[in-house]
Amino acid sequence: MRIGEASKQSGVSAKMIRYYESIGLLTPAQRHTNDYRDFDMSDIHTLRFIHRARSLGFSIEEIGKLISLWRNRERSSREVKAITETHIHDLKQRIQAMQEMVDTLEHLSCHCHGDDRPDCPILEGLSNHS
Amino acid sequence: MRIGEASKQSGVSAKMIRYYESIGLLTPAQRHTNDYRDFDMSDIHTLRFIHRARSLGFSIEEIGKLISLWRNRERSSREVKAITETHIHDLKQRIQAMQEMVDTLEHLSCHCHGDDRPDCPILEGLSNHS
């Protein structure tokens, strides 16, 4: 099947399919005589795998490792779990950092009248708070 | 003072100071005869403001608006609060999306033995879960 159909069936945009191929995440698709890429169901499975991994926030690099483990029948689940745990840890840290921002911002915001007057604890917080 | 000192006093890297100037977030600094930028305390205040706003996750664009409100004595705190609330909302959405990733990942990970065997619910989750 051609790239448009592969895109529909996998949820990965045609642009991204070409991109993943160009950076070596995907082995280059077969080509028809007219140079059009030709995907089979195995390609679709891989693309779906990538799509789901992306939606769980894995980086392209991590996905590369996951795919190679996925294809390797000799793999140890330890390796997969390690990548996943690292990623979870990473996500949690980012969540925490953002939550701290939210806390600070809400603290500032709740003291701000939010009316026509110029007095604003938010701006004060941004300028004084060292 | 020169850019290195301004960087130290504000916490913004020299690289970023030049960048902020180039995109118009900062009004271009004074120049010495030798072409070196020359910052005064007013510049430092602005840089600190930017630094704190960045550390709270505001985008450059939002910071541009905040700075112009900060400088405007006729501002309404309503506008500042609106920008802040929008940003908080944005952060919360991103946190929620990431938290959902974490939940899914932890669910998969806790079922994975993480040993020498190849069986791996994580990979299965990534390949089957449509």
Place this chain on the structure above:
DNA sequence: CTTGACCTTGACACAATGGGAAGGTTTATT
């Protein structure tokens, strides 16, 4: 035989930051 829907590659853009090169200036040490 034209129209429209595909496909191809390539270039450029985003946001915010870092790295480095090539070259000029100032400051400190010999």
Place this chain on the structure above:
DNA sequence: AATAAACCTTCCCATTGTGTCAAGGTCAAG
């Protein structure tokens, strides 16, 4: 005074992952 170290300048390139757009090739249906 000479030299070395530590600055400064501009300009270019890389990052991550995605989108947009252009110029052109291919194919099927009308």
